[in-house]
Amino acid sequence: MPSNLIKSFLKSFLLVTLFFLSNSGFSQELATSEESQFWLWSFLGRLHPLIVHFPIALIIVAAVLELFSLRNFKSKFRAGIHFLILIGTVSAILSAIFGWLLAESEGTTGSILDLHKQLGIGTSILSALLLFLLLKADKSASKKLISIYRISLFFTAFAVGLTGHYGGSLTHGEDFLTEVLPFNSEDSSIEKMEIDLASYQSELSPEKEMKLIGEVRMVLAHNCYKCHSGAKIEGELRLDEKEFVFAGGENGEVLTPGNPSGSELIRRINLKKGHKDVMPSKGELLSNQEKELLALWIEKGAPWPDGAANPSMFRVAELAPRNPQLPSEKNNLSNPIDLWVDQYFAENGLEWKGIVDDPTYLRRIYLDIIGLIPSPEQQAAFLADQNPKKREIWVERLLSKNKEYAAHWLTFWNDALRNDYTGTGYITNGRFNITDWLYKSIEANKPYDQFVKELLNPTEKSKGFIEGIRWRGTVNASQRTEMQAAQNVGQVILGLNLKCASCHDSFISDWKLEQSYAFANIFADSTLEISRCEQPTGKMAKTRILWEELGEIDSAANRSEKLKQLAENLVQPANGRMYRTLVNRIWKQMMGRGIVEPVDEMDNEPWSQDLLDWLASDFVENGYDIKRLIQLIATSKIYQSESISVDSRDKLIAEDFQFTGMVRRRLTAEQFSDAVSGIVYPLFGPEDQKYKPDELSTETETPENYVRAAFVANNTFLKSLGRPNREIVSTSRDTQASLLQALELTNGTQLDSALILGSKRWKQSYDNTDTLTDEIFLKALNRKPSPKEKEVAKKALGAKAEEEQIQDFLWAVLLLPEFQLIY
Known part of the structure; x- marks a missing residue:
């Protein structure tokens, strides 16, 4: 490459640079004067997108070719590298000039544009310097100069790529590159809003x-x-x-x-x-x-x-606990829940529904407490029990089955604490499994205040919740692990949405960006710098709990001490919000709809403030005992009453919602899987089991011991039935049937394989069609078939059922609403 050509080019570049730097007021003048409308400036500016691809491609390609020349500076690629750097440098400078003209003529401004401008000018200067170093290194062949040149080349290639990224952010949006990453999947797939x-x-x-x-x-x-x-x-x-x-x-x-x-x-x-x-x-x-x-x-x-928001415009729930006086007993009601419900019904002109029969109640408590369908033998024993308090006794009996109880409620907490066995975080060891701690805590019925303490001030086994997921590469400020901890603790433990206020002052609540960062700072090793809409502000966060009346956090303390202070302050009885949030979640799990809905928005108005406040106070007064809370709900008249169906979830969250009873629910993915495994054939084998507790002691009659779905990693079958991926907190599952679910249940290999193997067993065990039909109905639906159903079954199965006919019959029974719903 002729050296005089490079020298002439560098002199020209220096003159152009000096011209732009010495005319600092020229930008403003151009934007406001009549000359700024001259068509040539706009035309040249709009050549920027065309020209800008040259330096991005050419300099990066030059850097790649340089990698092949590391051992031999005079390699066969040298002439090509010279040419690429020369053309890349020229186009980088032209891109900077045309880009500047484009911004001024189009009237575009903003922080991303400012950064893009600075990087663009810096990249053009780096390119010119690179060309100069290449000339020197080529002439002297000095190893030191060659090393400096190569470092400059790779650095310039990176700068060109970074500048291009911000250019792409301007044309496609600032999250164009990151919106497809897993941690942004929720934001990148924003559905069109349903607006009333x-x-x-x-x-x-x-x-x-x-x-x-x-x-x-x-x-x-x-x-x-x-x-x-x-x-x-x-x-x-x-x-x-x-x-x-x-x-x-x-x-x-x-x-x-x-x-x-x-x-x-x-x-x-x-x-x-x-x-x-x-x-x-x-x-x-x-x-x-x-x-x-x-x-x-x-x-x-x-x-x-x-x-950002007028505090008087948002409903804000009371923080302090409140223990309203129970209504007096009447109408033969003694359970405190029923006293509050009866008062609510009277105030709203509503009538009590009838009490469900024994088989329906037994199936309901089995599924709600241990996640399993009762066996025919268990049902027979319950129906034969003449004790007038047998329902209370059987609830206690199920609650005493610690292992089965833990296997079922593990799913509830896995969703809420976004704990799973596989996922994005595990790829980079950036996620920590808390299953053993969690399972044993549920099995032991650990008091909830202690449970939360160990999540907030964790041991090595319980640290996964507040550690967050350490995603690969750079993530946005609102997804750093400290902010994940603040958001997750706020959502799960306090029923509070901080996601909006993690980026800017919230416009759906009173929470401010500085408050979110102050809370996140508790989980940080060092003081966090506040970023507003991904732009660092230069302001350092304070260290505070969201509600100052709960106590102070020593901002000078180390992380361990801050977490200890947080744990002690947050679980105190004065934090009524924390315990309202918990009882509301358990209520929804068993009744199908929270007292407050959605359960993560505890500032919303409850359908009964008195019931919510009383349940939370009673929960604290009785040792933070979750099993006792479940027992109180399961033995109430309202829980034993007939369920209601709704044709749209929107009705459950409507402002004019009226509570009339338990909402009919679909079996969860885990409940459905365990039922199929127990009745037909195990869906999962030992190789699928990711957590192995001590031997379960289930009384359920099964062909053989099977792996509970709660201990299995997520898969296509479980996903189709509603299990979330748990990369983020999930406190509610969609219970509506979906097309994906229908396809999996009709064409999926998992269920089909179980039906094929299960039909063999059923054929071997039951030769008689009538007996076969009776047993399938008893095990799946907890009742015998009606004469009409028996007639249909006989037509489908024939006098002597073959395996394929049994397979189809089992499949048809599993798809019945009666099997898939909790009535």
Whole structure:
């Protein structure tokens, strides 16, 4: 390569650089003067995306070729490397210039753009320096210079890639690269919101107005913030704070309160995809519901509270415990739960439902307490029991089956504490299994205050919950392990959503970013720097519990001491919220719907504040005993009453929800699997078992001992039936039947294999069709078939059933709602 060409190029580059650096006011002048509209600047600026790919590709390729030349600087690749670096350097500089022109002519601003600019200028300077070092190294052949040149080359290649990444963030959104990673899977697959527009048609109460504002801001956050927030500002428009929303952008105001048809925002979101003015210009357009919501909001005057949130606009549950006086006994009711329910029914004009029969009740308590279907022998014994208090006695008996109880409730806690046997975190040893500690804690019925203490101030065996998942590579600030701990503790133990406030001040609650970081700081080895929307603020976090009245944390203490202080302060009886959260979760697990719903939003209004407060206080007064709480619920009249069905989960979370009784529930993945294993054939073998407790002592009659599904790693079969992946906290499962479930149950190999092997056993054990039918019904449905069912079975099975016919018959019984639901 001619040296004079390189020297001339470097001189030209120096002159251009000095020109830009010496004219610091030129940018502002260009943006405001008439000359800034000259078409050539805009045209050259728009060449930036074309030119910018040259340095990214060429310099990185040069770095790759250099790896093949490490042993021989004068290798056959040298001429190609020279050419790539020269062209890459020229295009890097042109990219920086054209990119600068593009930003100024298009009026784009924002923190990501600023960073992209700085990296772009820095990369162009590095490229020129690289070219200079290459010339020197080539001329002198000095080993020292060659080493410096190579270090510069690899560093420049990295800088070019990083600059390109932020350029991609500008065009595709700042999470374009990271949104597909596992830890962002929840955010990257945001479903279109279900919005109850009808609820906003009448005059807005303060609560309804705040809910409307929250939903509007959620729509803006999901669809608009990539281009119109503090991170990136296109067209001088920001939509993340009140003053900017109403100020508008470069073309003036975007909304006129009270006049949606005259608002530019509404016009643009209703344009067709591909129109030059449509918004969002990238990605999916807003759904019809979202468009209607924004129009309705503007029609209502576009209300927006001053600041991030007005505390008076959100319902905030009391922190302190409250022990209301029990209503007096009446109507032959003695269980305290029933006294509160009876009072609620009287206040709302509701009637008690009838009490379920013995077989239904027995099946219900077996599934709810130990997760299994009672055997025909167990049912026969229960029906023969003449003790008028047999239901209470059998509940106690099931609760005493510590191992079976632990195997069932392990699933509940595995979901909540996002504990599993495989997953992303295990790939990099960034996740810790707490199964042994958890199982033994449940088996021993460890008092809940002690249980929480050991989660917050953990031993080596219980540390997995607050350690979080250490994802591969760099994660966003809101997913660092300390913030994961804050979010998970808030969600599971306190019924509190801190995820929004982990990135910015929440607009759906009063929680502020600084409060989330102060709480996360308790779990940190060193003081955390606060990042707002992924941008470091330079401000260091304080160290505090979310509620100061619960006590202080010594910010100067080490992590171990801070965790000890947190554990002691958080579990004290004064923290009524923690115990309301727990009893609400257990209530939902057994009754199908929480007293507060969703169970992770404990600031929502309960259908009975008195029942919730009394249960929490009673729980504390009686030694934090979860089994006693389950026993109290399972022996109540309301638990023994007929269940109700709902055709939509939306009705369970509606604001006008009225409690009338237990909600009918679908068997969990684990309950269904264990039932199939016990009745048909084991679905899982010893090779599938990831945790092996001491021998279970189940009384259930089974073909052979089988592996409980709770001890099995997640798989296609369990996923299809609703088991979550547990990379994040899961405190509620979707109980609606799904297409995936239907496909797995009809075409999946797991169930099909069990049916094939199970049919062989059933054929060997029962030669007579009538006896075979009776036994299948007794084991699966806890009853004998009706004459009509027996007639259908005989037609399906024939006088002497073959294996294939038995297989089909078993499959049909397993798909019955009567088998799959807890009535």
